[in-house]
Amino acid sequence: MKACLPPSPDKTAPAQTVSDRVLEVEELRTYFYTRGGLMKAVDGVSFALKRGETLAIVGESGCGKSVTALSILRLVADPPGRIVGGSARLDGVDLIELDAAAMRAIRGNRISMIFQEPMTSLNPVMTIGRQISEALILHQALSRTAAMRRATEMLQLVGIPEPQQRIREYPHQLSGGMRQRAMIAMAVACNPEVLIADEPTSALDVTIQAQILDLIGRLQKELGTAVILITHDLGVVAETAERVIVMYAGRKVEEAPVAALFASPLHPYTRGLLNSIPRLPSIERRSDGPPVQRLQEIPGIVPALSNLPPGCSFAPRCAFASDVCRQAYPRYEEKQGGHWAACWHSDKLAGAANA
Amino acid sequence: MPDKPAAVLEVNGLKKYFPVRRGLLRRTVGHVHAVDDVSFTIGPAETVGLVGESGCGKTTVGRTVLRLIEPTAGSIRLEGHEISALSKAELRPLRQRMQIIFQDPFSSLNPRMRVGDIVAEPLKLHGDGGKRARRERVAELFERVGLRRAQMDNYPHQFSGGQRQRIGVARALALNPRLIVGDEPVSALDVSIQAQVINLLRDLQRDLKLSYLFISHNLAVVEHISHRIAVMYLGRIVEYTDKTTLFARPLHPYTEALLAAVPIPNPAVKRARRVVQGDVPSPLRPPPGCHFHTRCPYAEARCRSEIPLLREVQPGHQVACHLR
Numbered sequence: 001m002k003a004c005l006p007p008s009p010d011k012t013a014p015a016q017t018v019s020d021r022v023l024e025v026e027e028l029r030t031y032f033y034t035r036g037g038l039m040k041a042v043d044g045v046s047f048a049l050k051r052g053e054t055l056a057i058v059g060e061s062g063c064g065k066s067v068t069a070l071s072i073l074r075l076v077a078d079p080p081g082r083i084v085g086g087s088a089r090l091d092g093v094d095l096i097e098l099d100a101a102a103m104r105a106i107r108g109n110r111i112s113m114i115f116q117e118p119m120t121s122l123n124p125v126m127t128i129g130r131q132i133s134e135a136l137i138l139h140q141a142l143s144r145t146a147a148m149r150r151a152t153e154m155l156q157l158v159g160i161p162e163p164q165q166r167i168r169e170y171p172h173q174l175s176g177g178m179r180q181r182a183m184i185a186m187a188v189a190c191n192p193e194v195l196i197a198d199e200p201t202s203a204l205d206v207t208i209q210a211q212i213l214d215l216i217g218r219l220q221k222e223l224g225t226a227v228i229l230i231t232h233d234l235g236v237v238a239e240t241a242e243r244v245i246v247m248y249a250g251r252k253v254e255e256a257p258v259a260a261l262f263a264s265p266l267h268p269y270t271r272g273l274l275n276s277i278p279r280l281p282s283i284e285r286r287s288d289g290p291p292v293q294r295l296q297e298i299p300g301i302v303p304a305l306s307n308l309p310p311g312c313s314f315a316p317r318c319a320f321a322s323d324v325c326r327q328a329y330p331r332y333e334e335k336q337g338g339h340w341a342a343c344w345h346s347d348k349l350a351g352a353a354n355a
Numbered sequence: 356m357p358d359k360p361a362a363v364l365e366v367n368g369l370k371k372y373f374p375v376r377r378g379l380l381r382r383t384v385g386h387v388h389a390v391d392d393v394s395f396t397i398g399p400a401e402t403v404g405l406v407g408e409s410g411c412g413k414t415t416v417g418r419t420v421l422r423l424i425e426p427t428a429g430s431i432r433l434e435g436h437e438i439s440a441l442s443k444a445e446l447r448p449l450r451q452r453m454q455i456i457f458q459d460p461f462s463s464l465n466p467r468m469r470v471g472d473i474v475a476e477p478l479k480l481h482g483d484g485g486k487r488a489r490r491e492r493v494a495e496l497f498e499r500v501g502l503r504r505a506q507m508d509n510y511p512h513q514f515s516g517g518q519r520q521r522i523g524v525a526r527a528l529a530l531n532p533r534l535i536v537g538d539e540p541v542s543a544l545d546v547s548i549q550a551q552v553i554n555l556l557r558d559l560q561r562d563l564k565l566s567y568l569f570i571s572h573n574l575a576v577v578e579h580i581s582h583r584i585a586v587m588y589l590g591r592i593v594e595y596t597d598k599t600t601l602f603a604r605p606l607h608p609y610t611e612a613l614l615a616a617v618p619i620p621n622p623a624v625k626r627a628r629r630v631v632q633g634d635v636p637s638p639l640r641p642p643p644g645c646h647f648h649t650r651c652p653y654a655e656a657r658c659r660s661e662i663p664l665l666r667e668v669q670p671g672h673q674v675a676c677h678l679r
Contacts, residue, residue, distance in 0.1 A: 060545035175634045176409075205408035206572065210616035210630045232546060235575075235618030258622045276550035277620055278579035282602040284624050295554055295579070298547035301515045 019091070022193050022226050023049040023072070023111075028086035028096075030064075030071045033079060037306035041067040041081070043250040049194065054220065054227045056241035056258070058234065058273075060302055063247040065230045069196045071096075073113055074103050090194065109139035112187040116199035118179035122171040128155070129167030132186045139190050154185040158215060177208035184215065191223055198230045213240055234277060238262060246270045249303060249313040252332065256339040266341040266349055268318045272298040312344070320345040361435055363533050363566040364397040364420065364453075369429035371412075371419050375639060387638050389415040391590035393429075394665075397534065400560055402567040404581030404598070406574060406613070410638050411587040413570045417536045420568065421453055422446060434533060451481055454527035458539035460519030464511040470522050471497075471507030477529045496525040500555060517548035524555065528563070536568045541576060553580060574617050578602060586610050589638055589646040592665055596672040606674045608651045645677065653678055 030042040042064045049055050057065045070076045072088045074095060087094045090110060095103065112135075115121040123131055132154055133147035142150060148167065155163035158181040171179055180200065187195055197216065201209035217240060220227055229241055237244055237258065244261045246254040246269065254267040265271040275296040300317040303309060309316055315325040324344050332342040335350070343349070370393075372386040390412045397403045405413045418424040420431055422438060431439040438449055454477075457463040464473055471493050478489045494504045500521040511519060520540065527535050537556070541549045557580065559565055571577050577584055578598055585595040586607065594607040605611050612631035619626070633650040636642055642649050648658040657677050665675040 060547060177634055205635065206574070206616045207408065207612055207631050208634065209618075211632070213618070214630055233618065234546070234620040238620045238622045238624075239618045262620070262622050273546055274620070276547050278550075278553070278575040279621075280575050280578055280602060280614075280617065280619065282599075283614060283617070283619055283626075284621050294557070295550035297550045297554060299551075301517060301548070302545065 020050050021048045022051045022091060023228075024087075024089045025049075025068075025072065026087050026089075028068065028071055028088060029084045030067050030076055030081055031084050032081045032305075034306070039305040040250050040308075041305060042071060044086070045247070045250075045252050046086075047245055047252065047255065049226050049228060051193070051226055052220065052224050053243065054217075054229055054241045056229045056231060056237040056244045057247060058231060058237055058244060059247035060232060062249075062302055062305060064250040065247050066198055068247075069113065069198055069228065069230055073107055073111060073196070074098075075107075075113075105139070108135045108187075108192075109190045110192050111194040111196065112190070112192045113196040113198060114180070114183050114187045114200050116202050118176065118183045118203075119171060121183060122179060124171055127168050127170055128174070128182050132167075132182070132189050135186060135189050150189065151185070154189050155182065157188075157219070158182070158185045159211075160185070176204055177211060180204060180208075180212055181215065184212070184219070188219055188223060188225065192225060194228065195220075195225045196228045196230070199232070200229070201236065202231070202233070209236075216240070234262075234273065246273075249308060250305060251313070251342065253314070253343070254339075254341045256341075260336070260339050264350060266335050266339060266346040267314075267343045268320050268345070268349060269298070269314045271349060272296070272317075312342075320348055361399075362396040362432070363399055363401075363434055364568070365430070365432040366396070366416075366420060367394045367430040367432075369393045369416065369419060369431065370427045371415050371424060372427045385639065388590045388641065389638065390419060390426075393587075393590075393592055395585055395592065395595060397566045397568060399533075399566060400564040401583070402560065402569050402581045404577035404584040405568060405570045405587060406572065406577050406584060407587035408572060408635055410589070410635060412590040412638075413587050414538055416587070417455070417538050417568055417570050421455055421536055423455070451477075451530040452532050453534040453536070454530070454532040455536045455538060456520070456523050456527050456540045459543050460516050460523055461511075461543075463523055464519055466511050468510075469508050470511060470514070473511075473522065474507075474525045474529055477526060481530055492529070493525075496528055499528065499559075500525045501551075515548070516544050517551055520544060520548075520552050521555065524552075524559070528559070531563075532565070534566045534568065536570070538570045539572070540569075542571060542573060549576070556580065574613060586613065589636065589641050591646065591675065592673075593647065593675045594673065595665065600669075600672055606668065606672065606679045607647075607676050608653055608678075609647045612650070645675075 026046045028042055028045045032039040032041050045068055059065045071083050083096055087096050129148055129151045132151035136142045136147040136150055152163045152167050155166055160166050160178055160181050201212050231237060241258050244256060244258050245252055248269050254270050265274060276298055298317055303313060311326045311328055312330055315321040330342045330344045332340060334340050335346045369390055371390040372388055374383040375385045375387060377384045393416055395403060405416060407413050419426045426439050430437060433449055433452060474493045474496055475489045478492060493507060497504055497507060502521055541552050569580055581598050583597050584601050585592045588609050594610045605614055615629050631650050636649060644660045645658040645663050648654040663675045663677045665673050667673050668679055
């Protein structure tokens with residue numbers, strides 16, 4: 001079961017043991033039991049997050065990237081969802097095994113999450129200050145006044161002007177970018193070891209997106225937080241992440257350092273994604289050949305999770321697919337140093353130029 | 356050489372002000388200048404991209420051009436006909452010439468109608484032929500946009516997002532329009548599906564000589580599909596030129612800021628990123644003078660008081676900036 005990871009730290013070791021991995025997810029399985037059938041939203045996902053690093057999880061809607069995050073935080077609605085297997089160890093403590101009270105002490109304190117749509121994640125009838133101080137009172141046993149003072153500092157830290165005034169305002173009084181900053185302030189108030197950002201900038205305008213990404217990067221440096229960045233935007237990945245996980249239909253199909261993934265993807269799905277996005281040649285300064293007239297499509301559609309094809313889930317859309325792909329799911333293995341993929345034909349991709 | 360072909364769409368001095376009502380009596384307390392003196396033209400088989408951030412007025416421009424929203428002032432000429440002042444009845448025959456594709460393929464198709472009937476609806480409304488002829492035309496359209504005839508009797512929920520967007524495209528094509536307004540037509544789609552729809556739109560343009568007004572916030576998509584691009588900020592066009600020039604030599608500080616902010620999907624590209632600070636101001640109370648001066652790194656005294664006019668600084672390159 002631990003095929004993808006080197007030996008993990010002894011489970012009985014005290015949490016203070018210095019390991020460079022702050023979070024280790026192993027063989028995580030989250031299934032949804034719906035009227036439409038069994039949906040394996042997350043089907044055996046393993047990865048490790050190093051202290052202070054940024055790990056991106058990319059994939060399209062329904063690939064399981066958000067459910068992976070929600071499972072780590074134990075926020076999957078049950079029913080219909082259930083974590084049916086695997087572990088997620090934060091400094092050696094398996095979060096999946098914790099009771100509700102112990103989990104509450106961790107959530108928002110040692111792991112926190114920011115969501116795509118700040119308006120739906122903030123409480124509209126509570127002031128910004130109270131929402132930020134709530135976590136501080138709960139987790140750090142601060143008095144109300146001290147928590148409010150700290151909340152003001154947090155707003156300052158995330159670059160909200162006039163924090164003393166903003167602290168008394170309600171979410172609707174802030175702009176979209178400011179709301180996202182407030183949510184980040186709330187998420188990092190307790191100085192978490194892990195910050196999970198689920199499409200943190202997808203609802204924002206591009207100039208505001210750049211501001212928020214800069215902010216997350218700056219906080220990460222200042223606070224030493226490890227970040228899991230969930231996104232569908234390969235541009236955001238290229239500019240912010242150190243390592244990347246690509247998911248497709250509930251499974252991890254590729255993992256690599258960001259430069260290797262973009263330079264020589266070893267899974268046909270990753271390659272398809274990279275080739276299907278329009279580029280800005282004048283900014284990338286690509287002088288190789290004429291401008292692209294036609295985007296390369298990935299044919300077909302993402303399969304329904306309740307009705308996955310046998311063998312490799314990507315085979316029906318894959319130009320490299322052969323009989324073996326349609327029969328057996330490929331092993332997830334290390335193809336090059338630090339570069340993992342689940343594909344029978346990675347060697348063909350490695351040889352072919354990444355057009 | 357034939358004469359320069361007439362423009363398919365000519366927009367001049369277009370304005371749309373929405374009243375802001377407050378209080379018990381819903382008194383008008385002011386106006387949002389959603390579109391403030393916008394002019395552009397679209398030639399035959401040309402795509403003009405309209406980019407800008409939320410609230411810049413790009414969607415309102417698209418809808419006003421189609422008279423889905425009534426303009427406050429300005430002229431809209433569709434194939435030479437002035438349509439801004441036509442009555443509903445007068446406009447009706449011209450409606451066939453211009454169509455729209457919406458962003459959200461989930462809310463723009465009636466869930467209780469078979470998709471074949473959805474596509475046939477415009478044919479029915481404009482009284483084209485009998486039932487059998489219509490069905491044949493719908494089948495043709497389905498094949499045209501990459502769907503199968505057999506799928507005509509299915510309901511929208513049986514299709515994926517990309518397929519639904521194809522249905523939206525088929526509906527827009529039904530009456531052989533000259534102009535299609537695409538309002539963020541690929542923004543709600545997954546990356547791998549986006550490419551399919553973009554390619555479809557380009558193929559249709561090539562084969563049917565369609566003109567597009569392509570509205571999007573995604574600069575890379577706009578760059579790929581457009582011939583010329585207009586950049587909007589708070590209701591005004593700030594820069595308008597062909598796409599090569601816009602991306603290679605942007606002149607307006609806002610265009611510069613937009614280009615600098617787009618994340619580039621290539622870790623090998625290292626850019627000195629200059630992030631423009633501040634928020635887009637509220638369209639209710641836009642700053643005086645140049646709307647961008649509050650965020651502009653080059654702003655001078657005059658930018659704070661004088662509205663810069665859109666003027667041609669080089670042939671085919673229009674900019675609204677005092678400093679260029």
